[in-house]
Amino acid sequence: MRFSEYFKLTQYNQRSFDFVDVLLNTDVLLFVDPLRMQIEKKDIKNGLLFQECNNVLDDFFSTILDLYTNNKKIEAKKKFDNSHEINYTHIGYSTGKSSGNGNTPEILGRVFDNIIDQRLIEDNVINTLFDLNIFIDDFGKDHFSDLVVSIILKQLSDFTIQQAQEYKLILEEEREIGQYWDINEHNWKVLRSKVLLDQSGKPIILLPKKITVKDYFYKPEKYISDKVLVWRQNYHKDHETDLSKLFKNGIPSKKSIRNLEVKEEGLTLKEYLIKMTKKNPNLIKEFHTGIINPLLGTKSNVLTDKELTDYINMYRK
Template sequence: MQRPLQIKDALHLDNKKSYGFVNCYVHEDSELFIDYNLLKQNIVIHNFDRKTACKKIIDFFKTNLDIIRTDPDKVSENMLIHEINDTHFGSTTRGNNSRGKGPSKDELKDFFRKITENNLDKTVINEPMDLLIFTKGLGPDSFSDLITKIIAKELYEFSIKVFKQSNKLDEVKQKGEQEIEFWDNKNHKMSTIIVPKLSIKNSNIILVPYRITTKRIKYNANDFLNSVINSVKRTNELAKKGRKKAMTKKEIVHYETKKYGTSERKTIVFNEVLKERHFLKSYHDKFNSSKFLMNNVHPLLNDNDIYK
């Protein structure tokens, strides 16, 4: 079976040389994601304004938390995800269009209503990736799309610089224009710019630095349930009289699922955080640990490190 056409091959770039971008397929998506836990690391990424990208993500999250109580409809509108196909990232099967569209407006409003009613805004939920734990309909694919939307301007500028330095800008820049939506952290709102369209073999292209890209995002409700909540529960079980050994993770998950009926795990962990708010801080601390990140965050090794 012939390998799908990749960016370097299409532009006749040296496959042995690293240009800093993910060497994606031109006409198909790769199961890859932008990982905020990688993006926030204090590293220099050539041609990419990582600091501004981080500031925009943090400001997007903070601004929307600030207006949740006064304008939940606006927050839901900001959070709605319109997939940017130009990066060719996503959870797809080869040859098909991306499936994930993210949470609905009603799901977002329900989530924001719950965190404000329970006073979880700002003081407890204060990491952008907490949305992955609690928001129904929001998975790694749609969260990566949201991050892409927020920093789309920085990704486009990165693409221009890379194509220019590799003497391919004239080849990929088209006569037509495209509108890019991005987060304006100075005015604290979504904004748009009109820019020249970038295209390879009639396929729109926006490059992504491989150093902020992962094949797997571990920060999720299931990991939170197992690594923090269930760990505490197992320890507590040891202290109970008449029990020789702690409950297993499987037993605890079964117990909690049964306890909450058919509720999803995102509902389970939300209810647990309501009872024990320090659980979420413990999860934050784990992901802010350099040792933990080393073992649990999975960046690409180089620009050719994608699923074949």
């Protein structure tokens, strides 16, 4: 059952809503994309919300990194205790009833230990929160989206309340629904808020459709294809390597480079990306810069209202 069906908003459709009209009895494989928050921050209706979300995410990332770089690892790891999957959004990898495994303190601890131990900040490999999805093994888009949602829970709750008021839905009494990142205290705080409840009596958190996607544009496969392998092709040609001599024009195929430098070296994709980015930090900087224009144009990863409706309908029981 869709949100709109349960709340008897059937005179509307996905095109009418600013939020994703989710199914309340299962999770749909969608993710919150913080890069879209940057792009949509000039949106007439919700631009200020997206800007606030950006600021909160930046503060979380910088706070954790500051603690690590100042040898306050224990204090940093305590801040992971409150990050967990928010089951009220009905998106992600869970099947059937929303339950989710989300981020645990142990997972996030390993992520940031990895960043520090490999000197990924000092070597200009990781510069933004988005880079976690590019470089960190066992931390894909599901964990990344879960982390983002938990950090900006208050902003999403405020958005949900605003949508409820717009459609004259009854909000239940204020209650504790989780914890969110407070930008002023640089720490987690308990969120008490009025809520919409689903058929099971559980809170609902609505997601703006402009920041909810099927896949990230900012991902390892795109980075290796668009930047890293192009650079390596030029390297092999310019240095007339043995690999380049196997090709008439001296430019090895991307597949041949992956076989030689990734597969035969026994590296994971993300290990290889770290290795190459350490050799040429400009690669990730150029990727940062070049990723925005496609997202503004025809290659945007935003789903149309029809695509979003059809996709969600695939999950109907």
